[in-house]
Amino acid sequence: MIYLDYAATTPLDPAVLQAMLPHLSGDGTFANPASSHGPGYKARAAVEKARAQVAALLGAEAAEIVWTSGATESNNLAIKGALEFRGVRHAHIVTSRTEHKCVLDTCRHLETQGVRVSYLKPGPEGVVSPEAVLEALTPDTVLVSLMWVNNEIGTVQEVARLAPLLRERGVLFHVDAVQAAGKLPVDLRQVPIDLLSVSAHKIYGPKGVGALYVRRKPRARLAPQMHGGGHEWGMRSGTLATHQIAGMGAAFELAGTRLAEDAQRLAGLRDLLWTRLQALPRILRNGAPERAAPHVLNVSFEGVEGEALRASLPELAVSSGSACSSATAEPSYVLRALGRDDELANASLRFSLGRGTTAGQIEQAAALVVQQVQWLREMSPLCKP
Amino acid sequence: MVAGDVTLMQALKSSDTNPFGYPEPIWELFMHPPHLGEFPAGTPGVVTGEAGSKAARSVLRLQLRFEDGRVAETRFRAYGCPNSIAVGGWIAQWSRGKRREELAALKAAELRQALEIPDDRAHCALLGEDALRAALAHIG
Numbered sequence: 001m002i003y004l005d006y007a008a009t010t011p012l013d014p015a016v017l018q019a020m021l022p023h024l025s026g027d028g029t030f031a032n033p034a035s036s037h038g039p040g041y042k043a044r045a046a047v048e049k050a051r052a053q054v055a056a057l058l059g060a061e062a063a064e065i066v067w068t069s070g071a072t073e074s075n076n077l078a079i080k081g082a083l084e085f086r087g088v089r090h091a092h093i094v095t096s097r098t099e100h101k102c103v104l105d106t107c108r109h110l111e112t113q114g115v116r117v118s119y120l121k122p123g124p125e126g127v128v129s130p131e132a133v134l135e136a137l138t139p140d141t142v143l144v145s146l147m148w149v150n151n152e153i154g155t156v157q158e159v160a161r162l163a164p165l166l167r168e169r170g171v172l173f174h175v176d177a178v179q180a181a182g183k184l185p186v187d188l189r190q191v192p193i194d195l196l197s198v199s200a201h202k203i204y205g206p207k208g209v210g211a212l213y214v215r216r217k218p219r220a221r222l223a224p225q226m227h228g229g230g231h232e233w234g235m236r237s238g239t240l241a242t243h244q245i246a247g248m249g250a251a252f253e254l255a256g257t258r259l260a261e262d263a264q265r266l267a268g269l270r271d272l273l274w275t276r277l278q279a280l281p282r283i284l285r286n287g288a289p290e291r292a293a294p295h296v297l298n299v300s301f302e303g304v305e306g307e308a309l310r311a312s313l314p315e316l317a318v319s320s321g322s323a324c325s326s327a328t329a330e331p332s333y334v335l336r337a338l339g340r341d342d343e344l345a346n347a348s349l350r351f352s353l354g355r356g357t358t359a360g361q362i363e364q365a366a367a368l369v370v371q372q373v374q375w376l377r378e379m380s381p382l383c384k385p
Numbered sequence: 386m387v388a389g390d391v392t393l394m395q396a397l398k399s400s401d402t403n404p405f406g407y408p409e410p411i412w413e414l415f416m417h418p419p420h421l422g423e424f425p426a427g428t429p430g431v432v433t434g435e436a437g438s439k440a441a442r443s444v445l446r447l448q449l450r451f452e453d454g455r456v457a458e459t460r461f462r463a464y465g466c467p468n469s470i471a472v473g474g475w476i477a478q479w480s481r482g483k484r485r486e487e488l489a490a491l492k493a494a495e496l497r498q499a500l501e502i503p504d505d506r507a508h509c510a511l512l513g514e515d516a517l518r519a520a521l522a523h524i525g
Contacts, residue, residue, distance in 0.1 A: 379463055
């Protein structure tokens with residue numbers, strides 16, 4: 001099995017596991033970090049260490065990091081929290097059609113509450129221009145939500161150019177940075193983003209934990225979505241999962257030390273994969289090559305049926321879009337938003353690379369894909385023999 | 386490892402595990418489809434039938450070569466999901482030695498039962514029945 005689905009999730013780094021284990025055992029810091037006694041303070045210290053580690057990777061202050069259960073919750077908290085704090089009456093959101101489902105579904109939910117949402121159509125290479133965002137703003141626009149790196153096609157959006165333009169206009173800017181953190185430099189001291197979602201398990205941390213960056217100056221205000229003991233400055237109640245949080249902290253610190261090296265190596269492997277796949281005629285790369293994140297390559301294959309393509313590659317763990325568990329998945333809505341027809345969107349593969357990916361694996365994977373696409377094309381009565 | 390390393394390819398192929406959970410008859414015929422291809426143009430005794438459409442993402446072309454009133458060999462080409470491809474392979478195997486009347490009696494239900502085609506893929510079995518009927522229509 002060749003695993004090329006690191007954008008869906010990554011394995012836990014051994015160092016991360018070691019950072020988590022002490023907080024799971026009876027003689028470790030298992031105590032509730034909110035407890036006012038010695039073991040509680042120790043757990044609290046572990047949580048705060050991790051908060052500083054996550055903040056450091058993002059160029060943020062520790063007090064701007066709010067723990068969540070993952071990026072889906074972070075995105076829900078950012079978008080619903082911002083809208084509810086401001087009041088949904090006459091409120092307007094700008095987002096794009098190629099956002100993650102958890103952003104789109106949150107926006108759709110808010111539409112049922114009376115919020116108006118503009119879903120911008122990206123260009124054919126998946127880029128949403130800052131100018132298009134500005135044109136969509138209205139006096140009622142409360143929030144713009146855009147992802148930094150698209151999870152299906154790897155296109156890097158111009159969030160750094162857009163952020164100051166929105167700040168000038170007093171519009172909150174939320175960025176889903178799940179595929180950017182640890183992959184690209186993210187420095188919130190330089191880029192005036194108000195709310196930013198991250199996840200641990202995309203960068204070799206544990207599943208089930210994420211964070212939302214909430215800017216303090218100027219302060220981004222949110223209505224909590226989880227009510228309880230007033231944890232996390234009242235923005236997200238619930239007992240903190242010390243082991244998960246410690247793991248996320250360790251993963252983010254590790255990502256910081258490896259960022260430049262990982263990015264350069266993965267970009268090289270991504271380019272090698274694309275070069276090898278081009279042995280096939282009639283293939284299309286999705287997303288803007290000059291704005292490509294280092295770890296994602298998305299390719300459409302003409303002349304083959306998508307389900308058969310995926311099923312013909314049981315030795316490869318790749319996605320047809322975002323994470324899906326079945327070969328029979330629906331065509332990607334992201335690729336359709338880029339203008340690919342259903343047939344071509346369905347006959348597309350997302351290869352996402354990670355620390356475990358080797359040049360040998362890329363060669364094997366490319367050879368398998370080339371072989372199977374040729375086989376399916378030869379089998380097709382729609383292709384000339 | 387370089388592209389085209391046959392040994393590694395075989396090793397990887399031998400680890401086929403049907404990760405998508407297709408019914409075994411479909412998986413086997415999809416991964417190792419028998420009788421793929423076409424007869425050379427002008428081969429005597431060949432009738433061709435095709436069903437499906439590109440828009441529906443499934444096309445099956447069957448070619449049956451008759452000798453003395455019986456099918457000597459069937460070849461197929463398919464564009465579509467693994468179920469569609471398996472249907473082509475199954476008909477190609479099943480049809481050998483059969484007369485026109487026996488072939489005409491094949492119903493989609495029999496295909497579904499033989500290949501364990503699930504309800505939501507029933508149209509793949511109909512594709513097979515339609516392609517076979519289209520071929521038989523060319524026999525006078």
